[in-house]
Amino acid sequence: MKLTVNLGADSYPIYIENNLLSRSASYIREIFSGRRIMIISDDHVYPLYGNKLTEQLSRDYDCRRLILPHGEATKDFQTLPAVYTALLEAKISRSDLIIALGGGVIGDLAGFAASSFLRGVKLIQIPTSLLAQVDSSVGGKVAVDLPQGKNLVGAFYQPALVLIDPLVLDTLDGRFIIDGMGEVIKYGCIKDAGLFRMLESHGSFAELKEELPAIIERCVDIKREVVEHDQFDTGERMLLNFGHTLGHTIEQYYHYGRESHGEAVAIGMYQITKLSEEQGLTVSGISERILAVLKSYGLPHECGLPMQELMGAILLDKKNLNNRLNVILLHDIGASFIHPTTADFFGQYGDAIL
CATH class of the missing domain: 3.40.50.1970 (Rossmann fold)
Incomplete structure (x- = not known):
């Protein structure tokens, strides 16, 4: 294809x-x-x-x-x-x-x-x-x-x-199949509720194996479309960063030696959706659906750190400009949006354990 x-x-x-x-x-x-x-x-x-x-x-x-x-x-x-x-x-x-x-x-x-x-x-x-x-x-x-x-x-x-x-x-080592599934799940979350439902219904990578070329094609096609609309990451392409603001800080905190990228993004997707549900920005119950899918594919959902430990890295994030931070949230599965905020979006949860 x-x-x-x-x-x-x-x-x-x-x-x-x-x-x-x-x-x-x-x-x-x-x-x-x-x-x-x-x-x-x-x-x-x-x-x-x-x-x-x-x-x-x-x-x-x-x-x-x-x-x-x-x-x-x-x-x-x-x-x-x-x-x-x-x-x-x-x-x-x-x-x-x-x-x-x-x-x-x-x-x-x-x-x-x-x-x-x-x-x-x-x-x-x-x-x-x-x-x-x-x-x-x-x-x-x-x-x-x-x-x-x-x-x-x-x-x-x-x-x-x-x-x-x-x-x-x-x-590929099994852990890096799991790592990649973090990004596959991301695409379902941000742009394709049908893909997410398919991941929910299969429940393991072994069950997905025969459909893998089609799954790869769907994820690549989503990215192709987004990149064509916004090559230089000033608008719609930011949606591809769902889970990444927290994910990158977790990777950096452990000097890239504990969670892989996909694992860290998985934690970020679940944790930020929990926070956005608490603030009424996401439909109730979405974080639980994400959690169930993460567990099905062997991905983590928590890192055991208080938010305050991660704040230094969040403040250095390249998406944090003049103390303005665009975080990617979900209205619902398949419906993502850019939420302009500040680091206070995370800072108010300083004692929360992620």
């Missing part, structure tokens, strides 16, 4: 097919006629899929690779010099190509390197985690982390092509 993100000169196709990785070179040839390719991956993903990709591409291109340690700690500003050095040593030019082969960490890091090296090198995303397939590989948000917070250095840089092979998820 093929989707197209229509952004004028920055438009690009997204292909979602089982076994797509084994045919990826033919898709890459359609959009790239240069000479050199740098594949950026990690030490978990490359041994599984990197050789297959490199063998295909080496027939037509001078193919190099950079294999980084797996995990969120790699998506750090301090990793960038090593990436730039590898690109220089490989003699990558502005007419060449960078391929991000991996999950969200590699996609974000390689994407930011592509956006900034020589002021921009063509980029292809080949996401290998559920989270990256349904969310982070599409839309052009690329970034690295600073010690003070997640994704604080970044850019909007659209890929030239996204290749999604759902079968690569068969080798």
